[in-house]
Amino acid sequence: xxxxxxxxGAWHDGSAWDQTIRHLGSQGHPAFAPTxxxxxxxxxxxxxxxxxxxxxxxxxxxxGLRDIILVGHSFGGTVVSKVAEQIPERIRRLVFLNxxxxxxxxxxxxxxxxxxxxxxxxxxxxxxxxxxxxPFSIWRESFVNDADLETARRTYGQLSPxxxxxxxxxxxxxxxxxxxxPRSFLNATEDIALPPGEWxxxxxxxxxLGVYRLVAMPGSHEVMYTNPAGLAQKLIEAGRD
Amino acid sequence: xxxxxxxxGAWHDGSAWDQTIRHLGSQGHPAFAPTxxxxxxxxxxxxxxxxxxxxxxxxxxxxGLRDIILVGHSFGGTVVSKVAEQIPERIRRLVFLNxxxxxxxxxxxxxxxxxxxxxxxxxxxxxxxxxxxxPFSIWRESFVNDADLETARRTYGQLSPxxxxxxxxxxxxxxxxxxxxPRSFLNATEDIALPPGEWxxxxxxxxxLGVYRLVAMPGSHEVMYTNPAGLAQKLIEAGRD
Amino acid sequence: xxxxxxxxGAWHDGSAWDQTIRHLGSQGHPAFAPTxxxxxxxxxxxxxxxxxxxxxxxxxxxxGLRDIILVGHSFGGTVVSKVAEQIPERIRRLVFLNxxxxxxxxxxxxxxxxxxxxxxxxxxxxxxxxxxxxPFSIWRESFVNDADLETARRTYGQLSPxxxxxxxxxxxxxxxxxxxxPRSFLNATEDIALPPGEWxxxxxxxxxLGVYRLVAMPGSHEVMYTNPAGLAQKLIEAGRD
Numbered sequence: 001x002x003x004x005x006x007x008x009g010a011w012h013d014g015s016a017w018d019q020t021i022r023h024l025g026s027q028g029h030p031a032f033a034p035t036x037x038x039x040x041x042x043x044x045x046x047x048x049x050x051x052x053x054x055x056x057x058x059x060x061x062x063x064g065l066r067d068i069i070l071v072g073h074s075f076g077g078t079v080v081s082k083v084a085e086q087i088p089e090r091i092r093r094l095v096f097l098n099x100x101x102x103x104x105x106x107x108x109x110x111x112x113x114x115x116x117x118x119x120x121x122x123x124x125x126x127x128x129x130x131x132x133x134x135p136f137s138i139w140r141e142s143f144v145n146d147a148d149l150e151t152a153r154r155t156y157g158q159l160s161p162x163x164x165x166x167x168x169x170x171x172x173x174x175x176x177x178x179x180x181x182p183r184s185f186l187n188a189t190e191d192i193a194l195p196p197g198e199w200x201x202x203x204x205x206x207x208x209l210g211v212y213r214l215v216a217m218p219g220s221h222e223v224m225y226t227n228p229a230g231l232a233q234k235l236i237e238a239g240r241d
Numbered sequence: 242x243x244x245x246x247x248x249x250g251a252w253h254d255g256s257a258w259d260q261t262i263r264h265l266g267s268q269g270h271p272a273f274a275p276t277x278x279x280x281x282x283x284x285x286x287x288x289x290x291x292x293x294x295x296x297x298x299x300x301x302x303x304x305g306l307r308d309i310i311l312v313g314h315s316f317g318g319t320v321v322s323k324v325a326e327q328i329p330e331r332i333r334r335l336v337f338l339n340x341x342x343x344x345x346x347x348x349x350x351x352x353x354x355x356x357x358x359x360x361x362x363x364x365x366x367x368x369x370x371x372x373x374x375x376p377f378s379i380w381r382e383s384f385v386n387d388a389d390l391e392t393a394r395r396t397y398g399q400l401s402p403x404x405x406x407x408x409x410x411x412x413x414x415x416x417x418x419x420x421x422x423p424r425s426f427l428n429a430t431e432d433i434a435l436p437p438g439e440w441x442x443x444x445x446x447x448x449x450l451g452v453y454r455l456v457a458m459p460g461s462h463e464v465m466y467t468n469p470a471g472l473a474q475k476l477i478e479a480g481r482d
Numbered sequence: 483x484x485x486x487x488x489x490x491g492a493w494h495d496g497s498a499w500d501q502t503i504r505h506l507g508s509q510g511h512p513a514f515a516p517t518x519x520x521x522x523x524x525x526x527x528x529x530x531x532x533x534x535x536x537x538x539x540x541x542x543x544x545x546g547l548r549d550i551i552l553v554g555h556s557f558g559g560t561v562v563s564k565v566a567e568q569i570p571e572r573i574r575r576l577v578f579l580n581x582x583x584x585x586x587x588x589x590x591x592x593x594x595x596x597x598x599x600x601x602x603x604x605x606x607x608x609x610x611x612x613x614x615x616x617p618f619s620i621w622r623e624s625f626v627n628d629a630d631l632e633t634a635r636r637t638y639g640q641l642s643p644x645x646x647x648x649x650x651x652x653x654x655x656x657x658x659x660x661x662x663x664p665r666s667f668l669n670a671t672e673d674i675a676l677p678p679g680e681w682x683x684x685x686x687x688x689x690x691l692g693v694y695r696l697v698a699m700p701g702s703h704e705v706m707y708t709n710p711a712g713l714a715q716k717l718i719e720a721g722r723d
Contacts, residue, residue, distance in 0.1 A: 138452055141423070145454040149482045182623070192455045196444040203678040211620060213627040214674045216700070218457070241631045379693060382664070386695040390723045433696045437685040459698070 001240060002067025002092045004031035007056055007083075009074025009099070010167070011134055011159040013040035020224050023232035034059035036079065038163040045131050045161065049169035053082040060090060069239035071095040074193070074221065075162075077205070078102055078171060085175040094183040095238045097231075098191045098221055101205040104173040108166075113199045124164040131161035142192050146220040146227075155225045184213040184238040193221035213238065242481055243308030243333045245272035248297055248324075250315025250340070251408070252375055252400040254281035261465050264473035275300035277320065279404040286372050286402065290410035294323040301331060310480035312336040315434070315462065316403075318446070319343055319412060326416040335424040336479045338472075339432045339462055342446040345414040349407075354440045365405040372402035383433050387461040387468075396466045425454040425479040434462035454479065483722060484549030484574045486513035489538055489565075491556025491581070492649070493616055493641040495522035502706050505714035516541035518561065520645040527613050527643065531651035535564040542572060551721035553577040556675070556703065557644075559687070560584055560653060567657040576665040577720045579713075580673045580703055583687040586655040590648075595681045606646040613643035624674050628702040628709075637707045666695040666720040675703035695720065 004024055006017040017033035024031040037055035038047030056079055060068065070091050072080030077099025084091055100108055109117050123132045134143065139159075140152040147155070185206035194201050206212060215238040217223065223231045245265055247258040258274035265272040278296035279288030297320055301309065311332050313321030318340025325332055341349055350358050364373045375384065380400075381393040388396070426447035435442050447453060456479040458464065464472045486506055488499040499515035506513040519537035520529030538561055542550065552573050554562030559581025566573055582590055591599050605614045616625065621641075622634040629637070667688035676683050688694060697720040699705065705713045 141452050141454045145456065146478070190455050190457050192453075195448055196455075197448065200444075203682075207677055207679065211623050212674075213623045214672050214678075215627065216672050237628070382693050382695045386697065387719070431696050431698050433694075436689055437696075438689065441685075 001029060001236075002069055003065050004029055004069045004071060004235065004239065005056075005060060005065065006031060006033040007070070007072045007076035007080050008033065008036070008039070009072075009076045010132075010162040012073075013160070015040075015158065016224050019228035020232050020235070023229045024235065027232065027236065029232075029236060032059075032063065032065070038166070039160070041160050043160075045129055045163040047163050047166060049078065049082070049166040049171060052079050052166050053086070056080075056083050057086050060087065066090045067092045069093050069095060069235075071097055071235060071239070072099045073097045073224070074099055075108060075167065078108055078166075081173055081176045082171065084179055084181055085173075088179055088181060091181050093239055093241075094181055095186055095235065096183070096205065096209070097186045097235075097238075098188050098193070098201045099205065101208045102171055102173060103208065104177060105170055107168050107170045109168050110170070113195060120164065120167070127161065127164075129161075130164050132164050132167075133161045134159065142221075144220055144222045144226060145192060146190060146218075147222070147225065151226065155222065182213075182241075183209045184215060185209060186234055186238045187214065187216045188219040188221065188223050189216055190219055191221040242270060242477075243310055244306050245270055245310045245312060245476065245480065246297075246301060246306065247272060247274040248311070248313045248317035248321050249274065249277070249280070250313075250317045251373075251403040253314075254401070256281075256399065257465050260469035261473050261476070264470045265476065268473065268477065270473075270477060273300075273304065273306070279407070280401070282401050286370055286404040288404050288407060290319065290323070290407040290412060293320050293407050294327070297321075297324050298327050301328065307331045308333045310334050310336060310476075312338055312476060312480070313340045314338045314465070315340055316349060316408065319349055319407075322414055322417045323412065325420055325422055326414075329420055329422060332422050334480055334482070335422055336427055336476065337424065337446065337450070338427045338464075338476075338479075339429050339434070339442045340446065342449040343412055343414060344449070345418060346411055348409050348411045350409050351411070354436060361405065361408070368402065368405075370402075371405050373405050373408075374402045375400070383462075385461055385463045385467060386433060387431060387459075388463070388466065392466065396463065423454075423482075424450045425456060426450060427475055427479045428455065428457045429460040429462065429464050430457055431460055432462040483511060483718075484551055485547050486511055486551045486553060486717065486721065487538075487542060487547065488513060488515040489552070489554045489558035489562050490515065490518070490521070491554075491558045492614075492644040494555075495642070497522075497640065498706050501710035502713050502717070505711045506717065509714065509718065511714075511718060514541075514545065514547070520648070521642070523642050525642075527611055527645040529645050529648060531560065531564070531648040531653060534561050534648050535568070538562075538565050539568050542569065548572045549574045551575050551577060551717075553579055553717060553721070554581045555579045555706070556581055557590060557649065560590055560648075563655055563658045564653065566661055566663055567655075570661055570663060573663050575721055575723075576663055577668055577717065578665065578687065578691070579668045579717075579720075580670050580675070580683045581687065583690045584653055584655060585690070586659060587652055589650050589652045591650050592652070595677060602646065602649070609643065609646075611643075612646050614646050614649075615643045616641065624703075626702055626704045626708060627674060628672060628700075629704070629707065633707065637704065664695075664723075665691045666697060667691060668716055668720045669696065669698045670701040670703065670705050671698055672701055673703040
């Protein structure tokens, strides 16, 4: 296998994958988790989706990585889709971990329930800097529903406000949908960050991948925090040829 | 954590939770399982939904219980919803275990498939005392589908006819839907007491809870019989802050 | 319990069940896996659905088997439905393992997504002998998604082209739908051979069984290859009274 490149979602930065990288490494799989532009504590937030994508492409190219298993989590799914358009020759397989697979021409905000979009719109307007922070009560119940309260608090402390522009940018994904890069969808079965059913991750997002491999594991949207060992194992199953 | 109060569903009484209480206790969690009015062997059946609710409220208040994790199973979901309206200050969290979360103004019968409602209507008319008893063949296949035949028979012997009026009473749930009590939905993933899909427990019932915590476990509608140790563990995960 | 009769799906023959039979046997359950007419390496392909059914009936009757747990996998579901019409008195229970439960008057092709049907139509026309072979890329991603590449290749080598006529034959299933033979649906939860959701195995197929028992296990459409020990255990749970 190649190198895992792990692309975080909203509010996270590359450090979210620290434990997962350790478990992948202990099984002989090198892994690398760059932080997107506009993300991470104390970084400037004035980015759009293009800058997020470009920062990941640059991190991969600068390191000379090839034969990549490119993993996108949540919002990160929109980024790995665009990364795959730019450097398809470096990517051995795409893995979407409860991640957005947007329809061509859509933004992330176009594909979440209207009540979620309204909440994010309001929060971004109140933020003063066009960012959105997930409220703790929602984080605790809907994102780390498989964690104890201490873990919920500790991990919440690792988050930082999400620049909202990349979530609003409508993406041209025609090239993505023409690629024949192998792809997997890894579904954590208790993930309710998107409400199950009509608006759920699976099979709504996964079905858009055409021929894809499904891998499932128990857990919430945040298995990199609540079960990094199990996640590493399932990433290997999702990422292998 | 507080005290678990476990509210049984149709055909059951408080003794259905005996093994679950033992497992909760062995992990340091006190638990109490009252029997609703009109339920239990040899009790008179002439009750309505209000009497069911009042009997649970009385059991809680008489014992002076506070900081309650109030768990409702199946029909018990309709009762804990109304209990929460009466004594919200005593309830730390609501847990719906494959339970009805009725829409305001609906009865339980309004929210089951028409073929089920027709069967219950017929059985109640034939009963002579406005009760319904689940036929053994349905119990064995659709309620304890994860049990062996001996367990299916033994547990069927613990059931008693369900007063039908509480299932027909339309409930005013406006106050319930205004409460901000934290709530969880615990889903046993092989439960087919309601048919999966359009009429299924999850996400049909769970989605009505607004912001809620999802916890899942393998098993049938009757995990208190078929896997009480696993149920106790998942109740702790569903019930913690 | 009785004897398990295991009926394979498309592209397979009776040898697909070799390991499952070994595990069933080690737990004291005799099992037998006939190969349908028109299936197996080097067998002539000019069969229709009736010949497939008759060959299984003959295999059962010749061996004098009674008290059968009749298991159908995938396409095999259409065959066990018709076998049950012919020899209901020999069948103790039907088990559908991610199998087709066709509507009366339908063919298998009528009940798969239009894009799948179009692919099969094209492949059968190109075959020269009215057969269809699943492409390896689809086998690897959508059928044995829980296998490693070596297992995917090895098992693909055990397949042979499927006669297409039996998939196109429209079946009269009125008698099947009048039978009261107990029935179970065993669902491998990561099966994407049919796309989950609108076209998925469960609950679309299972719901047609009326009162049925649901049993679930992790895994792909091909758990007889990827987890025969787990499959044997779940067949026992699905097959018991």
